[in-house]
Amino acid sequence: MAVKNYTVEGMTCGHCEASVKEEISEITGVTAVTADHNTGAVEVTGEDFTDEQVTAAVAEAGYAVK
Numbered sequence: 828m829a830v831k832n833y834t835v836e837g838m839t840c841g842h843c844e845a846s847v848k849e850e851i852s853e854i855t856g857v858t859a860v861t862a863d864h865n866t867g868a869v870e871v872t873g874e875d876f877t878d879e880q881v882t883a884a885v886a887e888a889g890y891a892v893k
Contacts (some may be wrong), residue, residue, distance in 0.1 A: 828858070830872050834893040835885055838864035843890070850884040867893065 835847055844862040847869060851860045857873035871881055882892045 828872060828874060829876075830870060831878070831881070833869045833871065833878075833881060833885070834867045835862070835869050835890050836867060836893050837890040838862065838867060840864055843888075846888040847885055847890060850888040851881055854880045854884055 838844055838847060841864065844864050847862050848860045851857060851869070851871055854873070854876050856875040857871055859870075859872040861870045862868070869881075869885075878892075885892050
């Protein structure tokens with residue numbers, strides 16, 4: 828099980844957090860996602876997912892990984 832941390836730019840509210848979490852959660856192998864719009868911190872837990880997949884999912888939600 829891997830835990831990776833990312834910083835996401837542009838999240839300003841709880842809805843932003845939910846959008847990011849929803850998109851990342853759809854990645855095969857991801858088992859948990861936490862997000863904090865105050866700090867931009869996103870923690871992703873799972874197996875066999877890549878940074879590129881997370882970056883693409885964040886972009887799909889309308890945000891960017893810093």
